[in-house]
Amino acid sequence: VKRSLAAAAILVVPVALTIHSTVRGDVDAIRAHSKLTSVQANVAPPFAFPGYGNVPLLLGIRRHVPADASIGFVSREPASIYLRTGWIRWLAFAVAPRLVVNDPHARWVVYARRQPPATVEHAWRFGDDRLVER
Amino acid sequence: LIRALAGLALALIGLVPLGWGVLLLTGTRIRLGLGVFTGMAAAMILLPPFVYFGLSPTVPLVLALGAVVFMLGLAFRRPAPLGGGRVELLPLLVLAAPLVLLAARAVRQPVDRYDAFANWTLKAKLLYFDRDFLQASIAPPVHREYPLGLPALEAYFLHCMGSADVRALHVLFVVFLAGLALVAWIVLRPHVDTWPLTAGLSLVLWMPAVRDQALSGYADVPLACLFVSAVLLLADERIALAAVFAAAALATKRDALAFCAALYAVALVGAVVRRERVRPLLLSVCFLVASVLPWRVFVELRGLHETDVSPSLSHANELPYTLGQLAHTLVQREYLWVVPIATVAALVVLVRGRDLRLALGALALGLGLLAALAFVYTSSTSGIHYLVRSTVERTLITPTLLAAVLLPLLVTRALAVPPEPGPPGAEPPRDRGRTRWRARRRQPA
Numbered sequence: 133v134k135r136s137l138a139a140a141a142i143l144v145v146p147v148a149l150t151i152h153s154t155v156r157g158d159v160d161a162i163r164a165h166s167k168l169t170s171v172q173a174n175v176a177p178p179f180a181f182p183g184y185g186n187v188p189l190l191l192g193i194r195r196h197v198p199a200d201a202s203i204g205f206v207s208r209e210p211a212s213i214y215l216r217t218g219w220i221r222w223l224a225f226a227v228a229p230r231l232v233v234n235d236p237h238a239r240w241v242v243y244a245r246r247q248p249p250a251t252v253e254h255a256w257r258f259g260d261d262r263l264v265e266r
Numbered sequence: 267l268i269r270a271l272a273g274l275a276l277a278l279i280g281l282v283p284l285g286w287g288v289l290l291l292t293g294t295r296i297r298l299g300l301g302v303f304t305g306m307a308a309a310m311i312l313l314p315p316f317v318y319f320g321l322s323p324t325v326p327l328v329l330a331l332g333a334v335v336f337m338l339g340l341a342f343r344r345p346a347p348l349g350g351g352r353v354e355l356l357p358l359l360v361l362a363a364p365l366v367l368l369a370a371r372a373v374r375q376p377v378d379r380y381d382a383f384a385n386w387t388l389k390a391k392l393l394y395f396d397r398d399f400l401q402a403s404i405a406p407p408v409h410r411e412y413p414l415g416l417p418a419l420e421a422y423f424l425h426c427m428g429s430a431d432v433r434a435l436h437v438l439f440v441v442f443l444a445g446l447a448l449v450a451w452i453v454l455r456p457h458v459d460t461w462p463l464t465a466g467l468s469l470v471l472w473m474p475a476v477r478d479q480a481l482s483g484y485a486d487v488p489l490a491c492l493f494v495s496a497v498l499l500l501a502d503e504r505i506a507l508a509a510v511f512a513a514a515a516l517a518t519k520r521d522a523l524a525f526c527a528a529l530y531a532v533a534l535v536g537a538v539v540r541r542e543r544v545r546p547l548l549l550s551v552c553f554l555v556a557s558v559l560p561w562r563v564f565v566e567l568r569g570l571h572e573t574d575v576s577p578s579l580s581h582a583n584e585l586p587y588t589l590g591q592l593a594h595t596l597v598q599r600e601y602l603w604v605v606p607i608a609t610v611a612a613l614v615v616l617v618r619g620r621d622l623r624l625a626l627g628a629l630a631l632g633l634g635l636l637a638a639l640a641f642v643y644t645s646s647t648s649g650i651h652y653l654v655r656s657t658v659e660r661t662l663i664t665p666t667l668l669a670a671v672l673l674p675l676l677v678t679r680a681l682a683v684p685p686e687p688g689p690p691g692a693e694p695p696r697d698r699g700r701t702r703w704r705a706r707r708r709q710p711a
Contacts, residue, residue: 135678135681135682135683136459136461136462136678137461138681139459139462139465139674139677139678139681140461140462140464140465141465142607142677143462143465143466143468143469143673143674143677144465144468146469146602146603146604146607147465147468147469147472147602149599150472150474150599150602151472153474154472154474154477155367157474158367158368158370158371158477161371161375162370162371162374165371165374165375165376165433166374168374168376172376173374173376173433174376174433178376178377178378178379178383179378199395200397211404212404215404215405215406216404218380218384220405220406221380221383221384221388221406221408222383222384224384224388224405224406224407225377225383225384225387225388225391225406226383228388228391228392228395228397228430229391229392229394229395229397229430231392231397231399231405232405232406233403233405234403234404234405
């Protein structure tokens with residue numbers, strides 16, 4: 133029994149040294165999460181993407197683009213760079229199930245800091261970006 | 267929130283027939299908790315091939331799979347040991363406390379980690395909505411060549427919850443930790459007294475690194491829980507059930523390829539030396555290879571080529587840096603120093619000449635896992651320093667959890683009084699230790 137208790141005591145030491153800060157961290161996180169609004173938790177990016185970021189655009193896509201649609205992008209950078217930015221990866225998550233695709237001719241296109249052609253059917257402006265339905 | 271939690275509970279119940287079917291087929295005694303965890307593992311193996319054929323991992327699909335596997339289990343059941351596991355209430359409450367607190371944190375946790383929104387949770391969300399993302403593309407989600415076990419299971423949970431509540435989905439990762447604790451309790455309880463085992467498992471469940479990684483939404487903690495469960499079951503000579511958990515680990519993340527190679531290499535060497543259980547182990551390896559075939563065929567057919575890791579020794583000069591980073595991370599406070607403590611305990615057991623199989627097995631597997639990680643890192647085709655720095659905290663979760671789970675056994679064996687020398691002709695002490703391990707193993711757990 134003594135050896136059993138000694139073993140338990142050895143194993144408890146690391147937990148005893150850290151449990152206070154672990155519990156405090158958990159409680160703080162629970163408090164912080166409970167204060168988040170739906171937009172803060174599901175739409176606003178969790179961290180900044182320098183040079184990018186347009187939450188109204190995400191809300192606009194969620195409002196206007198059907199859930200089963202796909203969205204292409206036209207940007208100043210080549211698609212092979214723009215579609216690999218952290219911002220686009222967050223955007224794809226925030227607007228899912230709408231798919232982000234490498235197709236500038238999709239029915240739904242975001243013109244990122246670019247002017248869309250004058251012939252488009254519908255266009256919504258969100259800051260420097262335009263959401264377009266062909 | 268209540269609807270999401272009810273959906274999570276229903277999802278777990280829905281996995282019971284599948285889990286019980288696997289337990290029957292592998293000759294394991296039926297238990298509710300183990301049935302749920304085994305059902306999760308089995309679903310992670312079985313659902314991805316259906317996804318490859320365009321079927322979403324819906325509730326009817328999982329229930330149908332459960333019905334089929336349960337019927338097969340009833341028809342081809344293997345004898346399971348009799349006897350029941352007695353519920354020890356106080357240890358149960360002690361171990362439930364960290365899980366309940368973590369679940370409370372998980373239930374409103376937003377998706378805020380890069381790989382979660384770029385890869386894992388995004389795939390789950392798209393599978394839930396039945397959107398096809400399995401063509402090669404530069405658009406998100408990234409790493410379409412990864413196995414789909416975890417996203418498919420998450421999509422099933424979302425179906426049960428009735429919405430894409432990816433915040434409440436984090437509770438699933440707490441269930442993985444609970445499953446590992448349950449398997450560890452079932453396997454180790456016949457060999458370790460109640461309180462050392464409770465203290466050891468508390469170490470697992472209160473470990474800050476594990477808790478943070480569990481709620482990251484990444485696949486590393488599920489992988490670690492499934493893989494370490496496979497190790498425990500294999501050590502307990504429940505070879506068939508161990509293979510199911512190892513296959514589930516393979517269906518979770520590519521890292522499992524290296525980990526399973528290390529595990530089965532160590533197990534096969536041990537089996538060859540002891541000249542027993544070689545054939546079942548080889549059959550297990552065949553099962554594992556068969557389980558990854560659909561994924562590999564799919565990756566090849568869709569041209570989802572992997573370019574980030576290419577096995578080679580061309581970056582062997584980065585090995586000291588990689589090993590240094592691994593060692594530096596393992597002694598951090600967040601990991602509760604479990605790997606150094608487990609190493610010392612295993613060395614003490616080894617020096618005292620008792621339980622050689624346990625000590626050598628633990629050391630060999632631990633070193634094997636670290637060597638496998640180092641090999642994968644030095645085989646990276648991108649910047650190795652960046653890759654190591656940015657991922658080592660989570661890839662080390664598997665060796666850390668393994669060390670933590672083995673700690674109660676290693677520490678109690680290290681503190682055990684050496685047996686007195688027996689009369690001439692008696693078994694040597696180390697063999698007596700091994701015999702005791704085996705004899706107790708056959709007691710009902």
